[in-house]
Amino acid sequence: MSAIEIIGLEKTYSVGFWRKRPKCALKPLHLTVEEGEIFGFLGPNGAGKTTTLKMLMGLVFPTGGSARILGLDINDPQVKAQIGFLPEQPYFYDYLTAHELLDYYGRLSGVPGKDLLPRIEKVLDRVGLRDVRGVQLRKFSKGMLQRAGIAQAILHEPKIVFFDEPMSGLDPMGRREVRDLMEQLKQEGKTVFFSTHILSDAEALCDRVAVIHLGELRAVGAVAELTSSVQGQIEIVWQGTAVPASIKALGAECHVTGDTVRAVLSEERQDLAVDVLRRERLHMISLVPVRTTLEQYFVEKLKRSEQTAGSLA
Amino acid sequence: MNQRITCIASNTFREAVRDRVLYNLIAFALLLSGAAILVGQISIDIEKLVVINLGLTAVSLFGMIIAIFIGIGLVSKEIEKRTLYTVLSRPVRRWEFIIGKFFGLAGTLVVNAFFMAIGVFGALLYVAHKFQAPDAWVLVALYFIILQFLIICSLALLFSSFSSPLLSAVFAFSLVVIGTFSEDLRNFAAMANGPTKWLETAVAYIVPNFSALNIISSVAHAQPVPTQLIVYNTIYALFYASMALCGAVLIFQRRNLK
Numbered sequence: 196m197s198a199i200e201i202i203g204l205e206k207t208y209s210v211g212f213w214r215k216r217p218k219c220a221l222k223p224l225h226l227t228v229e230e231g232e233i234f235g236f237l238g239p240n241g242a243g244k245t246t247t248l249k250m251l252m253g254l255v256f257p258t259g260g261s262a263r264i265l266g267l268d269i270n271d272p273q274v275k276a277q278i279g280f281l282p283e284q285p286y287f288y289d290y291l292t293a294h295e296l297l298d299y300y301g302r303l304s305g306v307p308g309k310d311l312l313p314r315i316e317k318v319l320d321r322v323g324l325r326d327v328r329g330v331q332l333r334k335f336s337k338g339m340l341q342r343a344g345i346a347q348a349i350l351h352e353p354k355i356v357f358f359d360e361p362m363s364g365l366d367p368m369g370r371r372e373v374r375d376l377m378e379q380l381k382q383e384g385k386t387v388f389f390s391t392h393i394l395s396d397a398e399a400l401c402d403r404v405a406v407i408h409l410g411e412l413r414a415v416g417a418v419a420e421l422t423s424s425v426q427g428q429i430e431i432v433w434q435g436t437a438v439p440a441s442i443k444a445l446g447a448e449c450h451v452t453g454d455t456v457r458a459v460l461s462e463e464r465q466d467l468a469v470d471v472l473r474r475e476r477l478h479m480i481s482l483v484p485v486r487t488t489l490e491q492y493f494v495e496k497l498k499r500s501e502q503t504a505g506s507l508a
Numbered sequence: 509m510n511q512r513i514t515c516i517a518s519n520t521f522r523e524a525v526r527d528r529v530l531y532n533l534i535a536f537a538l539l540l541s542g543a544a545i546l547v548g549q550i551s552i553d554i555e556k557l558v559v560i561n562l563g564l565t566a567v568s569l570f571g572m573i574i575a576i577f578i579g580i581g582l583v584s585k586e587i588e589k590r591t592l593y594t595v596l597s598r599p600v601r602r603w604e605f606i607i608g609k610f611f612g613l614a615g616t617l618v619v620n621a622f623f624m625a626i627g628v629f630g631a632l633l634y635v636a637h638k639f640q641a642p643d644a645w646v647l648v649a650l651y652f653i654i655l656q657f658l659i660i661c662s663l664a665l666l667f668s669s670f671s672s673p674l675l676s677a678v679f680a681f682s683l684v685v686i687g688t689f690s691e692d693l694r695n696f697a698a699m700a701n702g703p704t705k706w707l708e709t710a711v712a713y714i715v716p717n718f719s720a721l722n723i724i725s726s727v728a729h730a731q732p733v734p735t736q737l738i739v740y741n742t743i744y745a746l747f748y749a750s751m752a753l754c755g756a757v758l759i760f761q762r763r764n765l766k
């Protein structure tokens with residue numbers, strides 16, 4: 196059974212005051228997420244990521260299609276007991292303390308009274324808010340609020356956790372902590388579905404990603420699959436600052452950084468370049484094929500989809 | 509009541525308390541104690557009448573203002589601040605959210621009215637030195653004021669479920685003002701003819717009948733309240749509030765939270 200199964204889910208809003216006209220926020224979307232995966236939902240701002248998440252959460256009603264979570268229709272009340280959700284840039288009842296907030300959400304989620312207190316303590320500990328559990332949320336920094344948001348999303352031990360832009364506005368340490376937490380959730384067997392436009396996070400974390408742009412799904416696959424297209428080039432790195440003229444003659448693009456040199460050249464000239472380094476007695480550190488990064492793949496996809504949209508218009 | 513409704517209601521109550529809504533009690537206490545001291549010095553034989561009139565009017569006015577100002581933001585503020593997203597992504601049904609909010613605000617107003625009632629009876633005791641049997645009708649007037657609060661809460665929630673706080677405030681205030689003069693509307697309708705009569709009758713029955721719920725003047729004059737009126741007003745207020753809440757639920761059930 197798939198964790199999430201989206202079958203032709205679509206959303207069109209009516210915009211305008213007097214003369215209503217349709218505005219498509221999401222074209223029919225077909226997507227499947229397997230249990231235990233970390234799935235990245237990538238796209239620029241306004242691509243349709245949040246609309247999709249809101250439809251899965253029952254906050255926005257789809258104009259077409261359907262979706263199933265753990266085999267149940269998204270409108271089935273049982274579904275919501277099994278999912279956790281962190282909205283983008285969350286804002287919580289700021290008159291509550293972190294402990295009161297979790298107590299409130301725990302009761303709403305139906306966590307039994309006797310389990311609630313130990314769970315709150317455990318989750319506060321896990322997100323590093325134990326020492327400030329009695330402080331009102333209005334005194335929290337943005338990073339602390341994000342942690343409180345994560346805490347409320349995982350408090351009731353859901354099987355699937357949805358995060359909308361979880362790294363947004365966090366400093367590098369905060370981002371690292373969120374990444375670690377997502378990996379822990381995966382190790383616990385939970386499915387993590389998160390939307391982001393920070394590609395390095397997706398590349399580091401995700402088993403699979405989907406790219407969405409202008410409300411339309413552009414690609415789905417494992418990160419390695421999407422970025423495996425070798426560009427017919429290799430990258431050689433060696434120690435030193437010297438760039439032999441014979442390497443340049445092979446058409447290599449060389450960059451000196453500190454006490455290492457990085458050269459990118461055609462794959463066909465790989466053996467010739469290695470011979471030159473041996474002859475010059477330079478210590479080679481690495482030789483790897485140049486692969487497309489997720490960012491390059493993403494930018495390329497967006498360019499292509501914009502060109503397609505432009506030509507259709 | 510189910511646990512989720514209780515939980516939302518208690519959180520709404522807690523929000524009102526922490527946002528210092530009950531601080532209005534201080535202004536009320538100052539107003540009433542000042543008035544009691546003043547009327548004790550300038551009135552002859554009508555001290556009780558003035559204190560009951562002033563006290564109950566203040567209870568009603570303070571409560572209505574709180575009901576409107578908190579009620580109009582109960583749903584729209586949660587959408588605007590996106591706190592609703594984390595609530596409705598749990599096993600909470602939309603109607604439970606509306607009902608929970610209603611009970612939370614109604615609870616706040618009842619607690620507020622309770623403390624104000626203590627103030628009114630304290631001021632009465634100060635000017636009259638003892639309680640008399642007709643003073644018990646003040647409790648009925650307070651009960652009717654609470655019934656008015658229930659209607660206003662439900663109307664504020666209804667408007668909050670589809671419009672902005674500013675528009676909701678305008679709608680709610682308008683209805684309160686028109687409802688206060690609903691008896692006059694019925695009298696106009698009785699005198700009018702043709703379509704005007706139908707229109708006025710329709711408006712008179714649609715707007716809340718706050719005239720029937722306002723017995724401040726009669727209890728100030730120590731007139732008894734018929735049991736029939738108590739039963740009629742209770743049924744009317746509960747029915748009206750239920751209808752307004754049903755409307756709020758129906759609108760909110762279909763609303764996209766963009």
